[in-house]
Amino acid sequence: MIETENLTKLYGNFRALDNLNLYIEENEIFGFLGPNGAGKTTTINLLMGMLQPTSGKIRISGIDVLRNPLEVKKICGYLPENVGFYDNLTAKQNLLYFSEFYKIAKGEAVKRVDELLERVGLNYAADKKVGEFSKGMKQRLGMAQALLNDPDVIFLDEPTSGLDPKGAADFRKLIRELAGEGKTIFFSSHILSEVKEICDTIGIILRGKLIVRGKLKELVKGKVKVLIETQPALNESLVKHLASKIELNGSKVILETEEDCRAELSKILCENGYLIKELRLMEPGLEEIYLKVIEEGEL
Numbered sequence: 001m002i003e004t005e006n007l008t009k010l011y012g013n014f015r016a017l018d019n020l021n022l023y024i025e026e027n028e029i030f031g032f033l034g035p036n037g038a039g040k041t042t043t044i045n046l047l048m049g050m051l052q053p054t055s056g057k058i059r060i061s062g063i064d065v066l067r068n069p070l071e072v073k074k075i076c077g078y079l080p081e082n083v084g085f086y087d088n089l090t091a092k093q094n095l096l097y098f099s100e101f102y103k104i105a106k107g108e109a110v111k112r113v114d115e116l117l118e119r120v121g122l123n124y125a126a127d128k129k130v131g132e133f134s135k136g137m138k139q140r141l142g143m144a145q146a147l148l149n150d151p152d153v154i155f156l157d158e159p160t161s162g163l164d165p166k167g168a169a170d171f172r173k174l175i176r177e178l179a180g181e182g183k184t185i186f187f188s189s190h191i192l193s194e195v196k197e198i199c200d201t202i203g204i205i206l207r208g209k210l211i212v213r214g215k216l217k218e219l220v221k222g223k224v225k226v227l228i229e230t231q232p233a234l235n236e237s238l239v240k241h242l243a244s245k246i247e248l249n250g251s252k253v254i255l256e257t258e259e260d261c262r263a264e265l266s267k268i269l270c271e272n273g274y275l276i277k278e279l280r281l282m283e284p285g286l287e288e289i290y291l292k293v294i295e296e297g298e299l
């Protein structure tokens, strides 16, 4: 659905994006991660045809973005990091105004705007002026705006940054629903737990270069961690052969292994007369992958 070839963007001499090759399948939820200034917003602006690349190609749903930016905008929705609205207009008036750009017939637009305000949980504030909205309310309205044209591809730039925990959870639910309807979601975020919860595939960008790309499940494969707490404290040498790495965390021992070895571990522990206080599989961490990529990249 989204494909870039050696996409590069220079601001003067500064290389904000360096030969980015992205491939995002239809109906995928793609999490785009990277530290501040890595090039995430620049990438989204290029993909949406709002910025001209220095070189490279972009196709969205087979459409060449550089040649047909307007065609692309018809099938894309965008929730920017900072959403802009007319403060003196109500939520409904703002959405109706923006629906004119998509040439949606008036009657249909009114119906669609009502449905979307309901969908993002803002129907109670439909007739309130946006100038009186909180940041979270504006974010919700931004999501409604991004969905006005019933897009196939939705770009979300840190969509939950201004939301309270309930609002963020509502957004994640909505994003999953949209994917369930067949939409492709490009999701830029700093919140790793959120990306881990909803994304199928991730990309990590650092200083304009894509360092990692892959299915989340495959990226964390082979990095199983098993946590053990025993009484008396475990003699590590008994389990050394099972682990590629052993970490001590107070009275707890963490084994890094290729696969889940809990059955074998409990057998060894029982045979050696240990009381097992805790034995569990730790969630393989996106955070670890991310930090490793960033730390190595900064060397």
Ligand SMILES: Nc1ncnc2c1ncn2[C@@H]1O[C@H](COP(=O)(O)OP(=O)(O)OP(=O)(O)O)[C@@H](O)[C@H]1O
Pocket: 011, 014, 016, 034, 035, 036, 037, 038, 039, 040, 041, 042, 043
């Ligand atoms: N118009 C511009 N002129 C010059 N440099 C720019 C411009 N826009 C962005 N940059 C630079 O390009 C780099 C990438 O910026 P970008 O906004 O894409 O990063 P980001 O990953 O979205 O960051 P954040 O997570 O902080 O939003 C940064 O170093 C930024 O300073």
